[in-house]
Amino acid sequence: xxxxxVVLLALGLLFVxxxxxxxxxTGKYYAGLGGLAKASFESDEKELLRVRLKVLFYxxxxxxxxxxxxxxxxxxxxxxxxxRIKFRQMVRxxxxxxxxxxxxxxxxxxxxxxxxxxxxxxxxxxYVASFHINFENHNRLVVDIRxxxxxxxxxxxxx
Numbered sequence: 001x002x003x004x005x006v007v008l009l010a011l012g013l014l015f016v017x018x019x020x021x022x023x024x025x026t027g028k029y030y031a032g033l034g035g036l037a038k039a040s041f042e043s044d045e046k047e048l049l050r051v052r053l054k055v056l057f058y059x060x061x062x063x064x065x066x067x068x069x070x071x072x073x074x075x076x077x078x079x080x081x082x083x084r085i086k087f088r089q090m091v092r093x094x095x096x097x098x099x100x101x102x103x104x105x106x107x108x109x110x111x112x113x114x115x116x117x118x119x120x121x122x123x124x125x126x127y128v129a130s131f132h133i134n135f136e137n138h139n140r141l142v143v144d145i146r147x148x149x150x151x152x153x154x155x156x157x158x159x
Contacts, residue, residue: 013151025140089155096151101144102129107137 016034023029032038037055044050047063054060085093106121108114117133124131 008091014153015148018149020143020145022141022143025142026109048126091151092155092158096155097145097147099143100128100146101142103132103140105132105134105140106140107134107139109137111135 003015010159016035019030019032021028021030021032027043029041030038036051040054042050042052044063049063049065050061051064052059052061099127106117108117114133121131121133127142
């Protein structure tokens with residue numbers, strides 16, 4: 001009975017959605033694992049960046065850009081050769097991600113460059129995603145990318 005529960009839990013985790021969300025206008029940057037875990041990147045007064053890690057009911061803050069006060073011990077172990085990811089596998093891995101939302105609102109600060117980019121952005125807005133060029137010195141990027149662990153595993157199993 002316990003083995004069956006562990007297998008069902010493992011199978012369930014294969015289908016939990018992974019989400020990466022970036023919104024530069026509101027300052028929301030996070031990566032989440034379907035309501036089970038979420039890592040939010042926030043600005044902080046003391047440090048440049050603070051990471052808020054929330055796993056189920058546990059919440060923890062840490063600062064990844066600060067140096068650790070503990071010196072790292074040196075080990076004289078033989079290192080195993082690292083397995084390299086092939087270019088085709090990397091392309092298949094990137095194709096497994098689904099872009100749910102992409103919006104770019106951009107101003108280069110130069111009116112001539114903005115005017116030259118305007119037809120390109122109109123074409124991209126019609127056929128690719130939401131692309132806008134403005135002349136108001138306002139930049140915004142919204143990206144919502146999703147995947148599932150079984151799709152990631154499938155890219156490494158199928159060659």
